[in-house]
Amino acid sequence: MKLTKMMLTTTALTVAAGAAFAEGHGSMADSMTVVSWGGAYQNSQVKAYVEPYVEMNEGLEVVTDESSAEAVTKLRAMSEAGNITWDVVDVVAADAMRLCDEGLALEIDPDTMLADAPDGTKASEDFGDLIVSECFIPQIVYSTTFGYRTDLLDTAPTSVCDIFDTETFPGKRALEKRPIGNMEWALICDGVAIEDVYDTLETEEGVQRAFAKLDTIKDDVVWWSAGAETPQLLADGEVTIGSTYNGRLFSAIAEQGQPIGMLWDWQMFDLDGWIIPAGLPADREARALDFVKFATDTQRLADQAKYISYGPARASSAPLVGQHAELGIEMAPHMPTDPNNAQNTFLFNYDWWASYRDDLDAQYQAWLLQ
Amino acid sequence: MADTTTDGPMLAADGTPLKQSLARALRRQKIRALMLTAPLLIFVLVSFIMPIGSMLMRSIQNTAGTEYVPDILPNVVAELEEWDPTTGELPSEAAFKAMIIDFQVAFENKQHTQLGRRFNYETPGMSSLFRKSGRKVSRMDVAEITDAKAALLDVDEDWGNLQYWATIKANSGYYTSSYYMAAFDAERTIEGVQMKDPDQRIYQKLMLRTLWLSGLITFCTLAIGYPVAWLLADLPLRTSNLLMILVLLPFWTSLLVRTSAWKILLQEQGVINDIWIALGFSDRLSLINNQLGVVIAMTHILLPFMILPLYSVMKTIPPSYLRAAKSLGATNTTAFLRVYFPQTTPGIGAGALLVFILAVGYFITPELVGGADGTFISNRIYFQFSTLGNWGLAAALGTIMLAVVLLLYYVYDKLVGIDNVKLG
Structure with missing residues (x-):
């Protein structure tokens, strides 16, 4: 117990040092920890969101972490220890709801904090029903389904x-x-x-x-x-x-x-998206919000689909889904949301399973x- | 003059009584010794005793999030004190009112879902009741409510569920036995504590399975390791050193690599099954994702822990003893059973104890090759801890496991005698 606390304190000191450095450079932190699921999925996020974002913000250091599977328990422990080291966390919708209910995630107003669609549609309308919790910033629709040996x-x-x-x-x-x-x-x-x-x-x-x-x-x-x-x-x-x-x-x-x-x-079907932990220092929170606004705009969500076959959560992104970045094949037919694939589907009932x-x-x- | 010197206390060179001076010197020595061991003591205290202590506490503390349940629901607890769920009647109007008051504070502090989660460990459905009621109850104006019961039932009819209230009453203290009850496959009903249906008793089953498989693995390592250790101890040093490397090489290889290697060897389309089919057999064998796979992989992984203590004990037995026994007319079997084997029991004791205790707590190998019927209690503890977040139950299961191992150690000490255990 003590040991982890000590370790957390050292991390906090490093982060605090980074934050102090940031204050000289404006109101946003100069480093950011992005937590996701690892593997091909996190790679697609790095390529579609993180790399272009770092290019726009010189000097920003992005740390990646692959702990999303334990996001809820870890965030609880961090909040108990009074020391949150994560800035942006990728979670499934059910986890986002739990974190939001427990006050561990920041509440988001989609229309002021997220980008509008290029045609001016408000974010709340563009994401529609997929905003299943006040803290949840939808990113992709994925599905659990079957593969067979041909x-x-x-x-x-x-x-x-x-x-x-x-x-x-x-x-x-x-x-x-x-x-x-x-x-x-x-x-x-x-x-x-x-x-x-x-x-x-x-x-x-x-x-x-x-x-x-x-x-x-x-x-x-x-x-x-x-x-x-x-x-x-x-x-x-x-x-x-x-x-x-x-x-x-x-x-x-x-x-x-x-x-x-x-x-x-x-x-x-299930949803995956971002949450921002509640109670971050102002500069880190500003950085996280800025990143999330960029990473969930119409073009970025469509870009991610170049690397992995998960459907973008915005209605306005769907027409922009193009070809695979390396293989050059059309991605649309591989999306779980493609009309040919989505003849019989059901949405995993978060609320029911929570109980x-x-x-x-x-x-x-x-x-x-x- | 001579009388006073013999009657008075003996004096040291500086004039203080010798006894006092000696005591001081000894004390100084003890403090120095303590200072030298202080780093170890502090390390053990911080990294071992404190975490285990806090785990023991977790299994009985009745908390939701970071706070104790009676601190979150003080009014409800007070109002439910007089209520008896066995009457089959819902609690009083005052209890419902107290619930609204406490709930509003809990909602303000974002504790209502944690509370629901806490009760949901015992009674499914309470988590969603607390979560769904959150906003609606928080908007109520307590001063204006005349019928609190009707108001809550209006929010959700589940507030009229007798079992829910009974669960709240049963868990209104600072400490709770409910995690241990769950760990022993019992459940609380309105009539009292009852065992679950036999086919729902998973922890007893897992506990017994863990002990049985660990015992089997210990036996297998002994059966395989004993001859190897004897051979190593008997051969000339040059050859035995070479063989020793073969024993130690897998010991130095990553656990995950060894487990994955077994996966490739044992799976249905794997190397061993391919050879089996090539030999002319028609059915493929199920060697992995079951108990057999766990026994095979863990026997291999834990083998060095058996061979090394056996080897170091056998090394100290002079070969002349066996020769003496035989020259006195003993057959090979008698010489082994009556002369050699009894001298190796300290090594067997040490090896068996090491392998068994390591096996009982093993986690990653059963997880990877155990399938449905080869998982251990540790896999369940991990699942409770990291996926379901039920730290209380995980702690209770861990504590029970600790107690079982200590008990076995005690029995072992009585039977074999821990003084007879030698690591070399």
Whole structure:
């Protein structure tokens, strides 16, 4: 405990020194820590946002951190220690809502703090429904969906329920080692209407029904906990079908040329975006706000799609999505939001999972142990 | 004159009594010794005893965020004191009013969601109730409310849920037993504390599995390590040094590299299965993502911890003993069982204890190769800590694990005797 506090203090001193230096140069800090998920995703952010931003602001030092998966617990600990070392944090919408409710994230007024679309549309309208929390600055729409080996399966799966058909589609499946997504798919394939899924899951019978459906393939499942595992399992031929984030599958297909096909049926949408921790010193907060305003303008969001197949969160960015920066292929058909891919989709219900996650997760783990 | 010198205390050269002078010298020596060990003592205190102490405390403190629950809900706690949930009736009007008052303060301090999260660990649904009620309750004017119960039920009908109020009442002290209850797979209902359904008891299962697999791994390392250590101790120094490097080389390789290597070897499309198929067998073996994979990978990883103490003990046993036994007519088996083996038990004791305790707390290997049925309790502790943020439960599970290991150590001491354990 003491030790971490001491370490935090030293970091604070360094940051404070940086801040003092900044005051001589105007009101914005000269260094900024950007936290994200690492991998191809963070690379796309560095190329599309950070590099052009640093070019515009000479002398700015940007530190990158890959702790987004633990953003909530770490920010809580930082706030308890009274010492926040992060400036801009990339989180999923559910985490943004939690952080906002707990007062750990800064509230944002999109119309004054974020850029308008080039045609003058207000930011709040441009982002629309995707602003799910007062602290959340939407960035991308991504989905959790399935990829399959085109060479190992005789027929290509077309429905998410083909996951449960081990006769027509032999081989193991990769599924995430948590209930989110799996429970919904199990119920959909057991004949529950999409609008009743969460009501059904709220009942004990509904949960048992989902488990019963998953039981039919339990012995054929390899469970993953990191998004990078599925592309690897697919590439090794360990599994023939597996779920993961669509961007990971895109890079396996388009960048590495793996014989993998996309199964978009009932893909689960989720949002990802920025938050700024509450209680930053004024100069650092000003820097973070300035960066975020730049990084979420129409052109920048469209630029990110050159590097990874996640859909930009602004309506005005969609027409600007062009070709992949290195491969030169059209990106639009690879977007989860493309009309051809988005025939059957559902939005991950943050609110519902916020309440039932602890409980369902315990039941899910108990089910895994049986 | 001569009488006074013999009766009075013996004096040192400077005239102080000898006893006093000696005591002072000894004290100085002790202080010097203490000063020399001070860096270690402080290090142990700061990096070991304090974190463990704070972990023990976390498992019983009833906090939401940084504050204790009764400090956030002082009025509610006072009003619920008289209330008995077993009557099946909701708390009094005064309790509802107290809830509005406390809730508004908590909302102001952004504590209402933390509070909801705290109660949600026990009763699902409370987190969303607290979160959703936040704004609406904060806008109420307490002075004007005549029927607080109706007002809260108007905000959300879940405020009429008896179980929710029972949970609040059960957790209104500064300290709570609820994390330990959860860790022992019990739950609190309105009727009292009950065990969960047998197929919902995950922590007992994980705890037993962790102990059983760790024991199995310890046995495997012993079975494989014993002959190797004997060979190493028996061979001439030049050859044995070379072999020793082979034992130590994996020891110096990164844990992750070794675990990933096992993944490549054991997976269904992996090296071993390919050879298996090439030999003419038709079914591929499931060697990984299950308990078997964990046992194989961890036996390999922990092997040096068994071989090294065994080797250092065997090195001290003179080979002449075995020769003497045989020249006196013992068969090979008798000589080994009655002469050699008893002398190696201190090494076995040390190795087994080291491997077992390391295995019980292992985390990364079960996570990577364990699949669904090969995970350990440590994986669950990590998940509670970093993903769900339930530090209280993580601390309770950690404390139980610590107690179990100490208990085993005690039993071990009684059976084998810790004095008989030798690292060399």
